[in-house]
Amino acid sequence: MTAELDAIAQKMVADGKGILAADESGGTIKKRFDAIGVESTEENRRDYRELMFRSQGMDYISGVILYDETIRQKAKDGTPLVSVIEKAGAIPGIKVDAGAKPQPFCPGETITEGLDGLAGRLKEYYDLGARFAKWRAVIDIDTTKHIPSYTSLRANAHALARYAALCQEAKIVPIVEPEVLMDGAHDIDTCYRVTEWALKTVFEELYYQRVRLEGMVLKPNMIVPGKKSPVQASVAEVAEKTVRVLKACVPTAVPGIAFLSGGQSDEDATAHLDAMVKLGGLPWKLTYSYGRALQAAPQKAWSGKPENVAKAQAAFAHRAHMNSLAALGKWSA
C-alpha cells in the first residue's frame, strides 16, 4: 500500500506537470459563473469542465481535483468525466472537506469540517476512480484581533492530519492544504510568520497521526503581502521568502509541494513559481495546483457560448503551458 501511495504522489508532481483545481463548490462555481453571465446549471457546469478536460492543456496536468457532483458526471457523449480525465493521462482527485465553518469561541475564524463518515466516503470515491483527495484549512490574518489564534490553528492542523491519515488508509494520497489567506492589509513578513507557524503545527500533527510524508502532497500559499497592504513585494522577494519558509518547515520526505494561487493574478502565479524553481537546490518538487490562475482566462473566453469552446480551450492550454514552463524554471515573461 505504501508503494502505491508514494507512486501516486510522485506522479502528481511529475516534471513539468501540475494539478488543476476544478473542485469549486456549488456556491463558488456560481460566483464564477455570475461573473461571466452564465447560469450555474448542472449542464453548464458539466460543459464547462468537460471543455477543459478535453483540451490540449491536459498535456500539462498530472491530476484534476473534482467536486462531488463532477466525479459522478458524464460527458455529453455519455463517457464518465473520470474516464475523460484518465484518457488524457491525468489522475482524478476529489475534494472531501465539507467547508470552513465558524469556530466556537474564535470570532472571525473557521474550522474545516467533514471528518465524520469520511472513511466511508473515501471508499466510495476510490471506487469512483479518485486516487488523491484535498482538504483545505483556511487561516485568516487579522493582527488587530490576534487572528489566527492558537485554538483555531491547532484545531485546523489536527483536522488536516486526521483527514490525511484516513486518506492513506483508503489508498488515497492526501493533498494537505493549510491556506493562509492573502486578504487583508498585513505585510509580507506577517504572512511569513503565520505561514511558518501553520506549517510547523501541521507537520507536528501529521507526525502524531502517523501520516506517511512520502505519500502526501503539500498545498501551501506563497509568502505574499495582503492584497490591501500598501507595500507590495517583488517577484524575487516572494520567491526567496516562500522557499525560505518551506525549507524551514517541510521535511524532505515530502515528494512535492503544489501551490494554490489564492487570488494572485495569472501572471504573478506563474512568475512566482518560475522564480522559486530557478533558485534551485530544492529538496522537493515545486509545482502548481491552481484554481483561479488556471481558469480565469478560459472562463472569460467561454462565457457560456458553445461557439467559444475552442477559444476557451486554447486559453486554458496557454495558462497550463506557461505554468508547466514555470514548474521547470523555463518560463519567461
Ligand code: 13P
Ligand atoms: P486557487 O488557486 O484559486 O487559490 O484555488 C486552489 C484551491 O484548490 C483552493 O482550495
